Amino acid sequence: MRDGLSEKEATVWESYRRMRALLEARLSRELHRATGLSEADYEVLIALASSREGTMRALELRCGLQWEKSRLSHQLRRMERRGLVVREECAEDRRGTVIRVTGAGCRLAGEARRHYERAVRRHVIEALSAEQVEALGEISRALLAGLRGLRRP
C-alpha cells in the first residue's frame, strides 16, 4: 500500500475514469452528430475564430492548445482538405505558417460553440451543485499545478 492505492482511493479513481470516458464519448458524439466536427476540429476553429483577423501562426495555435507540432500539422491537413482552414506563408518568419479560418469554418465554429456549451451545461454544470462545480475547478487547478513543470518525458 506504500505505493499502491487504498480501496477507497481505487474506487475514486475508477469512478473518475468511467466518468471521463463516458463524458468524452457523449460530448464528442453529440458535437459530431450536430456539426460533423471532432473535438480537435472544434478547438482549432474556436481558437482561430476568436482571434482578430481569423488568422494565427501555427506556433501560436499549438502553444495555446498545447499540442505537439506534428499533431497540429496532421490536423490542419485534414481540416484544409475539408475547406475549414487554409495555410498561408508567413512573411515575418519564412519557416512559419499562418493559418486562416475560412468563412465556412467560421460559421461552423459559431454553430458548434452553441451546441457544445449547451451539452456541457446539460451534462456537467446542471448535474452538479454549485459547490461541486467550484470544487471541480479547484481540483483541476491543483492537479495541473502538479503536472506542469514536469519535463517532457
Add this chain to the structure above:
Amino acid sequence: MRDGLSEKEATVWESYRRMRALLEARLSRELHRATGLSEADYEVLIALASSREGTMRALELRCGLQWEKSRLSHQLRRMERRGLVVREECAEDRRGTVIRVTGAGCRLAGEARRHYERAVRRHVIEALSAEQVEALGEISRALLAGLRGLRRP
C-alpha cells in the same frame, strides 16, 4: 447565457479539460515507457489477470470495460500478435470467444499495476487533500449518474 456557460463555468471547464489532457498524457506515457503497454492494454490485462483461471469471455470483458465490440476485437488482435493473450473457442456458445492471458501477459500486468498505481498516487492522490479526493469521487459519481441511461446515440 441561457444555454451557454458563464465566465466562471467556462473557466472551470477549461481547467478540467487541460488537467484531463495533461494527466492522461502523463499517465499513459509513464506506463508505456515503463512497460511498453498502452492504457488499453493495461485495462484488458488487469481484467484478465484478476479473473479466476486467467480467462474471460470476450463478452464479459467488453461489458466490464464498457467497450464497443469492435474496439475490443481490434485491441485483442494487436495483443494477440504481441503474445499477451490468446483467443480460444468457446464451448458453451459457439459464437463466442474465450480470451486467455498468457504467462507473459500476466507478468506484465502485475508489473504495470505497480507502476500505474504509483503514478496515480503521485500525480493525483498526493496532489489533492483528502477532502478533494473524496469530492472528486462524488463529482464523478454524480456525472456518471446523469450520463448513464442516455441511449446510445
Add this chain to the structure above:
DNA sequence: TCACTGAGGTTGATGCATCAACTATAATGG
C-alpha cells in the same frame, strides 16, 4: 421444424494522437 430475429465477433475504412526522421530557415557565436 424452420424461417426469422437478434446476439457475439470480425473486418475494413477513416480519423485521431504520438514518435521519429526530415527539410528549410533563423539565430548565434567565433
Add this chain to the structure above:
DNA sequence: CCATTATAGTTGATGCATCAACCTCAGTGA
C-alpha cells in the same frame, strides 16, 4: 562571415477508437 545549433513545420509509420457492413450461431414462435 560562416559553421553550428536551434526552431517551425511536414511526413510516414503505427497504435487507438469508431462506424458500418458482414458472418455465424442461438433462440424464438408460427
